[in-house]
Amino acid sequence: MEVVRTYGKAYGQCINFDKSSLLFGKRINAATRQEIKDTLGIHNDGGMGKYLGIPEDISGSKCKLFAFLKDNLMHRVNGWTGRWLSKGVNEVMIKSILLALPTYVMSTFLLPLEICENLASAIAQFWWSSNPPKRRIHWAKWEKVCLPKEEGGIGFRLIYEFNLELLAKQLWRLVQYPDSLVARVLRGRYYRTTSPLRAISTSSPSYVWTIISAARKLLLLGIRQKIQYGYDVRVWEDPCIPTTPARPARLVAPVMHLNMRVSDLINQESKEWDA
Structure with missing residues (x-):
C-alpha cells in the first residue's frame, strides 16, 4: 500500500x-x-474478464478458454464473404489480418492443437471458397499450401509451429536479458543455478513456465554455445560444435569424465587447444 x-x-x-x-x-x-x-x-x-485481450484466469479447459480466437477470426471472415475477392486479395487478407489476429495471445500462451486446427480449418475454408458456407474442393493439403513460394506453396504460416516460434522468442529473451524483472523471477523459481535452456525438473511448475519450456527444443535447433573460456560449456552435453544444427562432442569410447568442461581441453597458459 x-x-x-x-x-x-x-x-x-x-x-x-x-x-x-x-x-x-x-x-x-x-x-x-x-x-x-x-x-x-x-x-x-x-478473473472473469480480459486484460489486453487475454483472459485473466487461465485455469480450466484451455480449449474453452481460447475458443474466442476462432470466434474473432470467423467474425472477421464473415465480413468479407460474398464480395468475390480475387485470390491475390485473399492471400493478402490471410497473411496480414487472419494470421495476425491470434499473434498476441500466441506470444504468451501455447494454444491447444485443437484450437490451432480449428483456426487453420477456418482459414483454409476461406482460401478455397470465398463465399462460405458454400464448400469447395481443397485441391491441396494445407501443409503444402503453407510451404514457402520457392518450394511451391503460398507461404502461409502453420499456426502451431508459429506459436512455438513466438514462445521460443520469449525463452531467448530470458537468455539475452537475465537481469530483467521477469527473468529474475523465473530464475529464482525454476533455474537458480543453471540456464533456462537446460531441461529442469520442477514440482508444480506454473502454466506460463510450462509453455515457455515447450519451445526449448525448437530454440536449441538454432543456437550454439559460445566457447569463450569454456568453463561453463559441457563437452558431452552442450551444442558447441558448429554443425547444422549444432551438437555436442560425440562419444567414441567409454567416457571417464561425464562432467568434463571445454576448459579442460584448453591450455590455460597459451590459450590454445591442448592436443
Whole structure:
C-alpha cells in the first residue's frame, strides 16, 4: 500500500479500489483471502474478464478458454464473404489480418492443437471458397499450401509451429536479458543455478513456465554455445560444435569424465587447444 501511495503522489494517478479486483490462486484459503481484501481495501473478485485481450484466469479447459480466437477470426471472415475477392486479395487478407489476429495471445500462451486446427480449418475454408458456407474442393493439403513460394506453396504460416516460434522468442529473451524483472523471477523459481535452456525438473511448475519450456527444443535447433573460456560449456552435453544444427562432442569410447568442461581441453597458459 505504501508503494501504491508513493506512485499516486509521484504521478497524480490514484487507483480506484472500487473498480479494482483481486485474483487468487486455488491454494489461498478463505481466511487469507479475506485478510488481504480487508488490508488492501479491494473486495471484488476478479478473473472473469480480459486484460489486453487475454483472459485473466487461465485455469480450466484451455480449449474453452481460447475458443474466442476462432470466434474473432470467423467474425472477421464473415465480413468479407460474398464480395468475390480475387485470390491475390485473399492471400493478402490471410497473411496480414487472419494470421495476425491470434499473434498476441500466441506470444504468451501455447494454444491447444485443437484450437490451432480449428483456426487453420477456418482459414483454409476461406482460401478455397470465398463465399462460405458454400464448400469447395481443397485441391491441396494445407501443409503444402503453407510451404514457402520457392518450394511451391503460398507461404502461409502453420499456426502451431508459429506459436512455438513466438514462445521460443520469449525463452531467448530470458537468455539475452537475465537481469530483467521477469527473468529474475523465473530464475529464482525454476533455474537458480543453471540456464533456462537446460531441461529442469520442477514440482508444480506454473502454466506460463510450462509453455515457455515447450519451445526449448525448437530454440536449441538454432543456437550454439559460445566457447569463450569454456568453463561453463559441457563437452558431452552442450551444442558447441558448429554443425547444422549444432551438437555436442560425440562419444567414441567409454567416457571417464561425464562432467568434463571445454576448459579442460584448453591450455590455460597459451590459450590454445591442448592436443
